[in-house]
Amino acid sequence: MPKELPSHAKVAIIGGGVVGCATAYHLTKLGVKDVVLLERRNLTCGTTWAAAGLVVILRGTPEMVRMTRHGYELYRELENESEQPTGFIQTGTINIATTEHRKHELELLESLAESFGVVNLPISMEELQARWPLINTEDVLSAYYMPNDAVVNPVDTTMSMVAGARKGGAKIFEDTEVLDFELKNGQVVGMKTSRGDLKCESIVLCAGMWSRELGRKLGISVPIHACRHMHFITLPMEGTYRGMPILRDQDGSLYFREEVGGLLIGAFEYGALPYETKEIPTDWYFKELPNDMEHFEPLMQNALKRVPALETAQIRHFTNTAESFTPDNMYIMGEAPGMKKLYTACGMNSSGVLCGAGVGKKIAEWIVHGYPKSGHIWEADIRRCFSWMMNTNWLKDRAPETPGNLYGIHFPFKQWETGRNVRTSALHGRLAERGACFGQLFGWERANWFAPEGVEPGYEYSFHRQNWFKYSAAEHMAVREGVGIYDLSSMANLVMEGRDALPVLQKICGNDIDAPIGKVVYTQMLNERGGIEADITVTRLKEEKFFIVTAGATAVRDFDYIERAIPDGAHAFLLDVSSAYAMLGIMGPNSRQLLEKVTDADLSTQSFPFATAKEIHVGYATPLAMRMSFVGELGWELYVPTDFAPGMFDVLMAAGEDLDVKLVGLHAVDSLRLERGFRHWPSDIDPDSTPLEAGLRFAVKFDKGDFRGKDALLKQKNEGLKRKLIMFTVDDPEPLIYHDEPIYRNSEMVSSNTHGAYGHLLRASLGMCYLKNPDGISDEWIMRGRYEIGISGRRYPITIHLTAPYDPKGKRARM
Numbered sequence: 001m002p003k004e005l006p007s008h009a010k011v012a013i014i015g016g017g018v019v020g021c022a023t024a025y026h027l028t029k030l031g032v033k034d035v036v037l038l039e040r041r042n043l044t045c046g047t048t049w050a051a052a053g054l055v056v057i058l059r060g061t062p063e064m065v066r067m068t069r070h071g072y073e074l075y076r077e078l079e080n081e082s083e084q085p086t087g088f089i090q091t092g093t094i095n096i097a098t099t100e101h102r103k104h105e106l107e108l109l110e111s112l113a114e115s116f117g118v119v120n121l122p123i124s125m126e127e128l129q130a131r132w133p134l135i136n137t138e139d140v141l142s143a144y145y146m147p148n149d150a151v152v153n154p155v156d157t158t159m160s161m162v163a164g165a166r167k168g169g170a171k172i173f174e175d176t177e178v179l180d181f182e183l184k185n186g187q188v189v190g191m192k193t194s195r196g197d198l199k200c201e202s203i204v205l206c207a208g209m210w211s212r213e214l215g216r217k218l219g220i221s222v223p224i225h226a227c228r229h230m231h232f233i234t235l236p237m238e239g240t241y242r243g244m245p246i247l248r249d250q251d252g253s254l255y256f257r258e259e260v261g262g263l264l265i266g267a268f269e270y271g272a273l274p275y276e277t278k279e280i281p282t283d284w285y286f287k288e289l290p291n292d293m294e295h296f297e298p299l300m301q302n303a304l305k306r307v308p309a310l311e312t313a314q315i316r317h318f319t320n321t322a323e324s325f326t327p328d329n330m331y332i333m334g335e336a337p338g339m340k341k342l343y344t345a346c347g348m349n350s351s352g353v354l355c356g357a358g359v360g361k362k363i364a365e366w367i368v369h370g371y372p373k374s375g376h377i378w379e380a381d382i383r384r385c386f387s388w389m390m391n392t393n394w395l396k397d398r399a400p401e402t403p404g405n406l407y408g409i410h411f412p413f414k415q416w417e418t419g420r421n422v423r424t425s426a427l428h429g430r431l432a433e434r435g436a437c438f439g440q441l442f443g444w445e446r447a448n449w450f451a452p453e454g455v456e457p458g459y460e461y462s463f464h465r466q467n468w469f470k471y472s473a474a475e476h477m478a479v480r481e482g483v484g485i486y487d488l489s490s491m492a493n494l495v496m497e498g499r500d501a502l503p504v505l506q507k508i509c510g511n512d513i514d515a516p517i518g519k520v521v522y523t524q525m526l527n528e529r530g531g532i533e534a535d536i537t538v539t540r541l542k543e544e545k546f547f548i549v550t551a552g553a554t555a556v557r558d559f560d561y562i563e564r565a566i567p568d569g570a571h572a573f574l575l576d577v578s579s580a581y582a583m584l585g586i587m588g589p590n591s592r593q594l595l596e597k598v599t600d601a602d603l604s605t606q607s608f609p610f611a612t613a614k615e616i617h618v619g620y621a622t623p624l625a626m627r628m629s630f631v632g633e634l635g636w637e638l639y640v641p642t643d644f645a646p647g648m649f650d651v652l653m654a655a656g657e658d659l660d661v662k663l664v665g666l667h668a669v670d671s672l673r674l675e676r677g678f679r680h681w682p683s684d685i686d687p688d689s690t691p692l693e694a695g696l697r698f699a700v701k702f703d704k705g706d707f708r709g710k711d712a713l714l715k716q717k718n719e720g721l722k723r724k725l726i727m728f729t730v731d732d733p734e735p736l737i738y739h740d741e742p743i744y745r746n747s748e749m750v751s752s753n754t755h756g757a758y759g760h761l762l763r764a765s766l767g768m769c770y771l772k773n774p775d776g777i778s779d780e781w782i783m784r785g786r787y788e789i790g791i792s793g794r795r796y797p798i799t800i801h802l803t804a805p806y807d808p809k810g811k812r813a814r815m
C-alpha cells in the first residue's frame, strides 16, 4: 500500500467494500488511472465480509439483470486476470413455491426471465430432490431451476477486483478516513482525510451504511437505514455437495447454500430489526452484533421444516451484522442532483456482491461518458431521492419492511405498509370520506381507486383481477362516456423565470417553447443523443415566465436537468412550487358541461382551444385551467393554490351531481392513457429512446433553431428508423399483463412489453413494445409479422396497432 496520500486525484472513491473496489476496477478498465480509493479501516471490513456470496442473476428489471449478469460474468473470469481466486462456483438457483400465490408468481417469472434472457425452467419434484437431497418437499407445489447462478467468496472477489484495479493504476489507502469535504461552486473539490488533504475532480461515495451521514455533510439526499441482517453456517452435513444449487424458500423467507460441506442459511424477513438510527459507529471493523435468537427463532423453525436434517446439525457460526436498506429496495447511484461530479453507489439492500460489479461499471461509465452508457438505470438513480427522505423517523419505520419485501410475493399494485401518509394532498380527507383506496408513490398518498358504499377501500392482492378491478372499470367508463374528476396534486410544478428562461428551455426541449402567452407546449427534454430525459408540458404564463408540469416522481431529476442547463450568470431562475398547487382533472365528454355550471369563462373550442391555459373562476377559486388531457378525452386540468382546493372540489362535486360525476383513481387514469396511446416516462420512453422512435415526431420542431439532440435526431431521421414503439392488444380478453412480458415476432422473441394495463373500453389487455429491424423499420414490415406475448410460460396472440387503438373521434374504430 502506498504510504503517502497524493495531493490530487482525478477520481476519489470513499469506501473499500465490494462496491468501491468494483468502481475502482472499472474506472481503470475505462482508462482512468488516477484513481484513489480511501478506506477507513480495512478493505471489506464494513458489510462485504459478511455476505453469503449468492450471485443470483434474475432481478425485477432488464437493466438490473444486465448489471447482475455483468457481475456473474466478471467473477467467473476475474481469477484469470488478477491471479487472485474469487471462489466462483456455478451452482444455479432453485426457487420453490409452497403457496398458490407463490406458485403463480413463479409461473409469471418464467416468462419474465425469458424476456431478460435468463433461463428459468420448471423442474419436477424428483429433479428437485435429486439436486437438493436434504429438502423436505412435502408442501412444495412447484420448483424452478435457474442453472446460470453462482456463489462466490465475497472477500476474495473484492480483493480480486482490488488486484485488477491496482494493476490498472489505482491507489488504495486503508486506515484512511474521510473526515470532511471542501466545496466550491456546487462541486466537491477536495477532502480532509485522516492521512492529509486530497484535491479531486470527481468523488464516488461508496461508504455503505455510512453513506447517509456523509451525504448529509455534503447536502445531498442518500436515504438509507441499516437493518440487522444475519445468517448461520453449520458444520459439514451428509447430503450436501460442492456445486449444490442455492435454494430459495421465499415463502419461508429463507435461502440456503452449501458452504464447506455444511449449509449456510440466511433470511429476508418482514419486520427486520433497524440498526442505529442516528449514526453507525465509526469504529466498525468486521463487527458482529449480539445474536438476536428470539428474532431468528421463527425463521429457524421454517429452516427446520425445509431441511429436517438441521435438527441434528451443529452450528459452526452465527453471523449477525448490519446492512444498508433503502425505502424502495433499490440502490442509490449516479450523479447527485445539485452537485457536480459527486456520484453515489450505495444502498445495496443485501445484494451488493451480486450487483457490485455492475454498479461499479455503470458509475465508471457515468464518470467517463457523462451518463451510464450501457443503459439508463432510473429505478436506482439518486435523482429519485427527495430531500425529505433523509428524515430518520421515516427511514427507521420503512427500512425494516425492505428485506421482507425482497422475498415477499410481488403482487401487482402491492403497496408499502410502513411509512405512509408522508405527503397528502389538500383533498386527502375528502377523498378518503368518499372511499378512496390510497397507494403511495414517492411519499405521495394518491387515490388509486374508489370503493363504493359498503365496500372496504383496501387491496385484496392476487395475480388475477383484484378486488378493485370492477370499480376502476366503472371509473374508466365514466371518463369515456360522462365525466370524471381525479386528484393529481402529486404532479410536480416548476416555475422558470427570467430574461434567459426561454433560451434555456429552447436548448433542452425538442418542441418550440417560444409560443404565445397562454399556450401549453407538450415536449420532451432531450439529451445529446436525442434520448428523452423528461416528458413535460411548458406553459408560457408571461413573456419571461414558464409553468412546467412533470410527474411527481421525477421532480428532483427534472429540476436538476433544467438547472444544469442554466449557464453561469444567466438570468434564469427555477423554483419548485409543487407544494403550492393542487391539481384536479375534470375529464370526459361532459366535462365542459360540468365546468360551465361553475364558471363564467367561455369554454368553447374557439375561445379555449386545446393546449391553451388561462385563469378562470370556479366557485371562489381562481385556478389556472389547462385544456390538456392525459386520458384522451375533452377535459381541463385545474391548477389551484392548495388552500383553495377543498372549496373548489366541493363546488365541482356539487355541480356534478346531476351529471353523475365520478371520482376517478390513478389505476383508471393509467388504463385510460394507455388506450389512447399516451406515452409514460420512464416505462415507454426514456433517455435511451428518441421521440422519433417513440412516435412523438410531432413534438420535435427541427426548424426552431439549435437544440440538444438535434443532430442525433436529424441523423436518425435521414438514415431512417430502425426501432419503433408500437401498441398492441392481447386477443384473448382474459390474461392481464403488467410489464416486461416477452413479445414474439414469427415465433422469435424480439422485444418486451414496456407497460401493460387492461383497457376497459376495448375489453382487452394492452401494452406497448419497441420493435427493431436493423435494415430499417416500416409499417409494412411491422404488419407483416405474426405476434404473440408470453405470459406464465404460455404464448397468446396479440394484435399490433400502428396508432392508438382508441381515439375519441373514431371511438374504437381501430380495433
Ligand SMILES: Cc1cc2nc3c(=O)[nH]c(=O)nc-3n(C[C@H](O)[C@H](O)[C@H](O)COP(=O)(O)OP(=O)(O)OC[C@H]3O[C@@H](n4cnc5c(N)ncnc54)[C@H](O)[C@@H]3O)c2cc1C
Pocket (backbone or CB within 6 Å): 014, 015, 016, 017, 018, 019, 020, 038, 039, 040, 041, 042, 043, 044, 045, 046, 047, 048, 049, 050, 051, 052, 053, 054, 055, 176, 177, 178, 179, 206, 207, 208, 209, 210, 214, 229, 230, 231, 266, 319, 321, 322, 323, 345, 346, 347, 348, 349, 350, 351, 352, 353, 354, 355
Ligand atoms: C448476513 C449478510 C448476508 C449477505 N449476503 C449477500 C449475498 O449473498 N449476496 C450479495 O450480493 N450481498 C449480500 N449481502 C450484502 C452485501 O454484503 C452488501 O450489499 C455489500 O457488501 C455492500 O457493499 P458496500 O461496498 O456498499 O459497503 P461496505 O462493504 O460496508 O463498504 C463500505 C466501506 O466504507 C468504509 N467507510 C465508511 N465511511 C468511511 C469514511 N468516512 N472514510 C473512508 N471509508 C469509509 C467502511 O469502512 C466500509 O468498509 C449480505 C449482507 C449480510 C449482512
